[in-house]
Amino acid sequence: MHPDHFFPKKFGKNVKLPSTLQPLNWLKDRLSIFSHTDHNMVNGHGREVAFLNGILPTDAGSFPDKNVSFDQLMARHSGSEVRFPSINAALEDGIQMSRTANGVKDAVITDPQRLFDHLFSNPSAQQKKRQLDLIDRNHSVLDKVADQFAFLEKSASRFDHERLDQYQTSVREFEKVLENRRQWIGKDKPTFDISGHYANVEPTLRHDYNAIFDMVSYAFETDLTRVATVAFPRTVDYTAIEPVTRSYHGCTHNGKVPDITAELVAIETFQIKQLSRCLQKLDSIPEINGDGSMLDNTIVLFGSGMGYGGTHSCRNLPILVAGGGFKHLGHIDAATSGKNLPLCNLFVTLLQRFGLEQDSFNTSTGKFDLRYS
Helix, strand or coil: CCHHHHCCCCCECCCCCCHHHHHHHHHHHHEEEEECEECCCCCCCCHHHHCCCCCCHHHHHHCCCCCCCHHHHHHHHHHHHCCCCCEEECCCCCCCCCECCCCCECCCECCHHHHHHHHHCCCCHHHHHHHHHHHHHHHHHHHHHHHHHHHHHCCCCHHHHHHHHHHHHHHHHHHHHHHHHHHHHCCCCCCCCCHHHCCCCCCCHHHHHHHHHHHHHHHHHCCCCCCEEECCCCCCCCCCCCCCCCCHHHHHCCCCCHHHHHHHHHHHHHHHHHHHHHHHHHHCCECCCCCCECHHHCEEEEECCCCEHHHCECCCCCEEEEECCECCCEEEECCECCECEEHHHHHHHHHHHHCCCCCCCCCCCCCCCCCEC
């Protein structure tokens, strides 16, 4: 996000939101915008993979949580209670931010129709049988692997034991996925009508993202899942938005030229508009058996793994948190003694709010004191 149009000029509550964040003005009292927080990384390409876990894949072996992104920690925590542990959606594949402990990228669904089929289409009786047969066959394979694993472990070196431990963790997680799939195969999915997004109109970028966010919102409402990521990759074409004529990536390298910067701000304002529309929908849904709206009970993180694209800066990342029942603080100067806040400190706070008993996460040095009622 272009810093001059994302961060308010002053700190504290009731600050004036800059142009990019204006679509969220209705939510200003339930927002926390963080200045001076990042992963303390050297500037450069390829750092976006660390956005949700704070570390690069090459450094993962030195950390207890390894490559796992914090959204997937949440998915692991609640996955057995819902049909889909998580949803990962975008209109292009490109941002590799959502990962398992072994560094495997969580698959991104890039077609709204495919996302609809995945979430809301019920399989036929024949398809259900094939799915159950496949689960049984996979269990058979896992049983054989377990026998081979036990034999190999006896003669493994210390380094190999670490690799085998990662592999064993992966197998256990896959077993849980299989069992979760089995229990849901016989249950019908909720119904959702996607036709309104495309009735008598040619699909546009706005229609597609509206459809994605609406499906995610309804998946939360019906408890299909409790974790979702929606990405805006640099490969998405924004030229249908006025006055954009360049690629998204080209606009980030703007050299602070006003015309090019204006195109970038238009793209980023569009993204915030899509987020705002989704949050308004969540805010309109009463929380079932709870207090407030679904938004009040949903933790929303928006941000980027890059601070300023023009210089590939990985410092002072654009981060905001909404909803979640937090006592929000407006625009926060998160620096302490001249040092930026480790973003993983905020992730610890969000993980704890989600219900995980976790006091650290990768590069964290503590947690950020964002209180909730």
